[in-house]
Amino acid sequence: MEKEGRPVLGDYIIVKAEENGVTIIGLTRGQNTKFHHTEKLDRGEVMLAQFTEHTSAIKIRGKAKIFTKHGNLESGE
DSSP states (O other): OEETTEEOOOOEEEEEESSTTEEEEEEEOSSSOOEEEEEEEOTTOEEEEEOOSSEEEEEEESSEEEEETTEEEEEOO
């Protein structure tokens, strides 16, 4: 994707579901933050997500491992 002739590059995260039904929600940029994309993962499934001109935040519900260039963490209990 390009914006004004420049490629849009953003950080990536990897989410690995540790239980069934992990939800990943992409949130928009701008004055009003809105949900713009939702994915459900089952245990063992992995998703690679990128921050872009449209995605400013990613919300994760459920038990999952999250891998970023800034470090790794776990969500859920």
